[in-house]
Amino acid sequence: MSETKGSKFSIRDVITVAAMLVINYMIAMVVSAVTLPFSEVYLYGSAAIDGFLGAVFFLVAANRVNKHGLLFVWAFVYGLIQALMGYAFLLPYFLIVGVISELSMIGKNTYRKPIRNMTGWALNSIGNFVGCAVPLWWAWDSYKEMALNSGFSQETLDMQFLMSTHPGLMLLGCAITGLLAVLGVLFGQRLLRRHFQKAGILE
Amino acid sequence: MIMNHSNIRKVEQIDGRTVLLLAVCACFTSFLSTSLLGHGLYMIWLFLLLCYFELFTMGLGMLGVYILSVVWLAINTKYHITFPSPLLFHMLYRLLMPAMIVCLIVHIPSGKLTSSIRKLPIPENIMLILIVMLRFVPTVVHEFGEVKDAMKVRGFLRSIRTVLFHPLSTLEYAIVPMVFRSLKIADELASSAIVRGIESPYKKDSYYIIRLTAKDIFLVMSSTIIAVVCCRV
Numbered sequence: 426m427s428e429t430k431g432s433k434f435s436i437r438d439v440i441t442v443a444a445m446l447v448i449n450y451m452i453a454m455v456v457s458a459v460t461l462p463f464s465e466v467y468l469y470g471s472a473a474i475d476g477f478l479g480a481v482f483f484l485v486a487a488n489r490v491n492k493h494g495l496l497f498v499w500a501f502v503y504g505l506i507q508a509l510m511g512y513a514f515l516l517p518y519f520l521i522v523g524v525i526s527e528l529s530m531i532g533k534n535t536y537r538k539p540i541r542n543m544t545g546w547a548l549n550s551i552g553n554f555v556g557c558a559v560p561l562w563w564a565w566d567s568y569k570e571m572a573l574n575s576g577f578s579q580e581t582l583d584m585q586f587l588m589s590t591h592p593g594l595m596l597l598g599c600a601i602t603g604l605l606a607v608l609g610v611l612f613g614q615r616l617l618r619r620h621f622q623k624a625g626i627l628e
Numbered sequence: 629m630i631m632n633h634s635n636i637r638k639v640e641q642i643d644g645r646t647v648l649l650l651a652v653c654a655c656f657t658s659f660l661s662t663s664l665l666g667h668g669l670y671m672i673w674l675f676l677l678l679c680y681f682e683l684f685t686m687g688l689g690m691l692g693v694y695i696l697s698v699v700w701l702a703i704n705t706k707y708h709i710t711f712p713s714p715l716l717f718h719m720l721y722r723l724l725m726p727a728m729i730v731c732l733i734v735h736i737p738s739g740k741l742t743s744s745i746r747k748l749p750i751p752e753n754i755m756l757i758l759i760v761m762l763r764f765v766p767t768v769v770h771e772f773g774e775v776k777d778a779m780k781v782r783g784f785l786r787s788i789r790t791v792l793f794h795p796l797s798t799l800e801y802a803i804v805p806m807v808f809r810s811l812k813i814a815d816e817l818a819s820s821a822i823v824r825g826i827e828s829p830y831k832k833d834s835y836y837i838i839r840l841t842a843k844d845i846f847l848v849m850s851s852t853i854i855a856v857v858c859c860r861v
Contacts, residue, residue, distance in 0.1 A: 444814040
């Protein structure tokens with residue numbers, strides 16, 4: 426079956442997506458923990474590294490499920506996790522990210538086309554990067570108070586404020602994230618061809 | 629077979645929706661409480677809850693990690709130590725509260741959890757994704773350990789030099805078996821669920837009696853009140 430189906434997700438699809446999401450988020454948590462000691466890497470690189478590493482899992486899910494709504498679900502679940510973490514206002518933001526990413530996948534069989542997957546995944550990753558700045562735009566003062574009480578250094582906060590308010594730096598962050606997400610999809614496609622398609626797991 | 633109520637584990641006696649509400653309370657308190665005192669008090673409340681649900685060892689472990697993180701964070705900020713970053717300990721101690729409730733959720737039978745959540749106004753696919761995700765976390769951790777052992781045996785993790793000089797190969801050796809194993813488990817899980825009629829279009833029922841009892845109401849109300857108090861301290 427090579428056409429992107431418009432029908433609902435089957436139970437197999439749902440469980441595949443859930444399994445890939447779990448691995449993706451666990452890797453994202455490890456990436457956050459490892460990059461946190463280095464403020465610059467954390468601010469500009471963590472979403473990008475997530476985009477690179479998570480691409481393989483997204484591609485496996487995309488090629489297996491091949492149904493519209495996958496990127497929307499991916500972003501929605503991410504937003505839901507953020508909302509549970511106390512950033513409830515991020516849920517509508519991630520819904521918008523999901524819709525935009527999903528719009529880039531309109532068409533037939535798009536979840537099995539490397540270029541379209543690259544576009545969709547890069548948009549989703551850039552959405553994750555911009556999402557880091559949303560709490561700052563939303564309520565900088567309360568965020569600053571909370572952050573200072575929690576042990577954030579003034580330098581880190583200044584850097585975060587500069588990043589989120591300077592369009593050039595935001596563009597730089599978006600470019601790094603987009604680039605690594607694209608490289609991640611290229612790496613993922615290579616793995617798909619070499620292992621998963623050869624083993625007959627994916628078409 | 630009629631089971632004696634006293635033989636059922638305490639965690640199986642409460643409704644899945646109650647535990648989800650406890651999770652929401654824990655998440656909001658963890659991220660909205662501005663004082664360490666309030667945060668610590670709610671952590672103690674969660675520890676007591678875990679003890680009540682016969683998860684004493686797990687609760688004690690988490691409380692220990694929490695105390696360590698808070699103490700380390702205090703030392704970091706007092707002496708302006710930048711490495712390891714205070715952000716790391718901040719993230720750790722904030723995440724421990726939701727993690728404690730996740731431990732509780734993992735101990736509820738999946739059938740009971742599914743039928744409880746089915747009563748909530750959540751799209752079925754999203755609900756299933758969330759349940760499978762919660763169930764998959766321990767599996768992924770276990771599988772990752774197995775893959776790591778296999779990599780060690782085959783000499784792929786022999787030295788840091790090999791890992792640093794061949795990062796993409798190392799990544800490939802780790803990711804590919806991990807995905808293969810996860811897909812296999814996902815397929816088995818899907819087959820099992822289909823056999824038990826999850827795709828049936830008819831209204832689904834459960835072996836478990838899903839209703840909110842006095843215990844559930846007490847847990848939700850006391851947790852909410854304590855959460856509000858802890859956020860205001």
